[in-house]
Amino acid sequence: MARLELRNASKSYGKTVAVKDIDLVVEDNEFFCIFGPPSSGKTTILRLLLGLVAPDEGEIVIGDAAVSDQGPKERNLAMVFQNLALFPHMTAGQNLAFPLVERKLEKAAVMARVAEVAETLHITPLLDKPPAHLSGGERQRVAIGRALVRDPAAFLMDEPIAALDARLREEMRVELKRLQRELHHTIVYVTHDQEEAMSIADRIAVMEAGEIRQVGTPAEIYNLPNSRYVAELIGSPPMNFVDGTLGEGGRFQGREVPLSITLEGADGVGPAALAVRPEDLEIAAAGSAANGGVEASIYEVEPLGAFTIVDVSAGERILKVQAPGQPQFTLGERVSLVLDPARCHLFHGETGDLISSAR
Numbered sequence: 001m002a003r004l005e006l007r008n009a010s011k012s013y014g015k016t017v018a019v020k021d022i023d024l025v026v027e028d029n030e031f032f033c034i035f036g037p038p039s040s041g042k043t044t045i046l047r048l049l050l051g052l053v054a055p056d057e058g059e060i061v062i063g064d065a066a067v068s069d070q071g072p073k074e075r076n077l078a079m080v081f082q083n084l085a086l087f088p089h090m091t092a093g094q095n096l097a098f099p100l101v102e103r104k105l106e107k108a109a110v111m112a113r114v115a116e117v118a119e120t121l122h123i124t125p126l127l128d129k130p131p132a133h134l135s136g137g138e139r140q141r142v143a144i145g146r147a148l149v150r151d152p153a154a155f156l157m158d159e160p161i162a163a164l165d166a167r168l169r170e171e172m173r174v175e176l177k178r179l180q181r182e183l184h185h186t187i188v189y190v191t192h193d194q195e196e197a198m199s200i201a202d203r204i205a206v207m208e209a210g211e212i213r214q215v216g217t218p219a220e221i222y223n224l225p226n227s228r229y230v231a232e233l234i235g236s237p238p239m240n241f242v243d244g245t246l247g248e249g250g251r252f253q254g255r256e257v258p259l260s261i262t263l264e265g266a267d268g269v270g271p272a273a274l275a276v277r278p279e280d281l282e283i284a285a286a287g288s289a290a291n292g293g294v295e296a297s298i299y300e301v302e303p304l305g306a307f308t309i310v311d312v313s314a315g316e317r318i319l320k321v322q323a324p325g326q327p328q329f330t331l332g333e334r335v336s337l338v339l340d341p342a343r344c345h346l347f348h349g350e351t352g353d354l355i356s357s358a359r
């Protein structure tokens with residue numbers, strides 16, 4: 001399997017800039033996610049890698065070779081399509097054989113290769129079954145097998161499970177991750193679902209309007225978002241943001257929330273936004289606020305079993321707190337909201353860039 005690279009790649013369609021100055025390295029055997037909202041350029045990156053479109057500027061590298069003048073066939077990358085679609089009228093085995101039959105390979109060679117791939121994927125007992133008789137996870141293995149028979153340099157997947165229902169999606173992404181670990185294959189996986197990206201990837205690239213905003217492991221992206229944009233996209237419920245002003249000595253003063261907190265290492269003075277994840281806020285008895293505490297009241301409670309989302313009214317804003325277990329609150333109850341400065345992020349009020357993060 002191969003390492004993939006885009007060097008300074010740009011592609012426009014008429015006046016629409018699809019991607020701009022993309023510098024990206026997907027390491028050999030890496031499970032790499034491209035994550036971003038619709039129209040942010042995710043599919044265009046896959047099309048550039050595949051060779052379906054040529055970059056206006058920049059270079060595509062597969063393994064050690066620049067491939068910009070090669071067609072899709074020579075690049076030998078496998079695209080796995082949405083829904084992992086299989087031919088319904090063919091058995092799993094015929095589905096696996098299809099790409100080789102299409103290439104007019106000899107029958108004996110086709111059978112040998114199908115048997116080998118089926119063995120690798122642990123789907124030998126399924127080969128005689130039609131797709132309708134397979135579970136979601138089994139269908140996924142067959143769909144991947146169909147790409148694998150060609151021995152591709154890497155797999156590219158464009159929102160392959162986006163259309164499935166939530167439970168099946170969870171099952172599929174665990175399966176896919178296990179499969180990638182077993183097979184040691186390079187996978188570039190496109191999704192607009194942050195939870196999917198977080199749960200499946202070795203590393204994630206976060207896209208905004210044709211550009212990459214941040215690349216990192218799921219933990220890096222979650223704990224150290226480099227911009228308000230990334231911070232807003234990752235995490236559910238999303239981070240709380242309080243707009244305000246950063247003063248001398250790292251003193252932040254909220255505007256709509258009566259909140260005042262000193263953040264060590266926060267240099268600069270001006271408009272800023274304090275950000276804190278719901279699980280990093282704590283609800284304490286009223287009046288117990290120290291540095292960073294805010295007087296507040298309980299607005300709504302959503303018990304979800306393992307944890308509870310509590311909406312807390314502070315100043316003119318509602319902030320979300322994720323509390324472990326099933327704490328009991330009365331609506332309207334007065335409480336204090338406690339912020340730990342070590343768990344706060346501070347973003348520039350205008351650019352949205354990270355000013356400081358104690359994490």
Ligand SMILES: Nc1ncnc2c1ncn2[C@@H]1O[C@H](COP(=O)(O)OP(=O)(O)O)[C@@H](O)[C@H]1O
Binds near residue numbers: 016
């Ligand atoms: N073939 C095309 N012709 C014209 N515009 C396109 C074409 N493909 C993509 N675009 C535009 O390029 C931008 C990025 O598209 P795309 O890469 O498909 O984004 P994503 O996969 O993140 O939704 C969008 O604004 C889209 O409308």
Ligand SMILES: [Mg+2]
Binds near residue numbers: 043044158
């Ligand atoms: Mg797309």
